[in-house]
Amino acid sequence: MSIDRKPDARPPQGRLRARLESFLGMVELAGLVVIGLATTFAMAQEGWKFAALGVFSITDLLLMFLYLEVLAMVVRYLKLGQLPVRFPLYIAMVSLARDLILRFNEATEFHMLALCAGVVMLACGVLILRYGQHRFPSNDDGQTGAGE
Secondary structure (H helix, E strand, O other), X not given: OOOOOOOOOOOHHHHXXXXXXXXXXXXXXXXHHHHXXXXXXXXXXXXXXXXXXXXXXXXXXXXXXXXXXXXXXHHHHHHHOOOOOHHHHHHHHHHHHHHHHHOOOOOOHXXXXXHHHHHHHHHHHHHHHHHHHHHOOOOOOOOOOOOO
């Protein structure tokens, strides 16, 4: 019993493009899995450190929040295949806040002012993006813009 296979009607460039897209998709998936596993491992290490020391600080909690944001980005990208620009902006804001708290006693006034200005600029960027998504929804997103 033989199965007749129809020859691929696509030109060679189309077949090559399809294989390349498939390969790059697999590389992207592997990268996301590595990022997710590494983030989970780092969270577990921090959790064990908390349990061993029995002491929590705000900087430790902000670090855990950063890990959760990275995991949320990976999960969202795996589920929907898209990633809002806001996620990295949130991570940057928390990172700057954590740095500000960590270096509070040793930072110069200029350094503290620069960190605060960075947080404000990132927050303004998030507001502008949210307003733009709500006011000018994109048909490419498959969303109305208000739900994101």
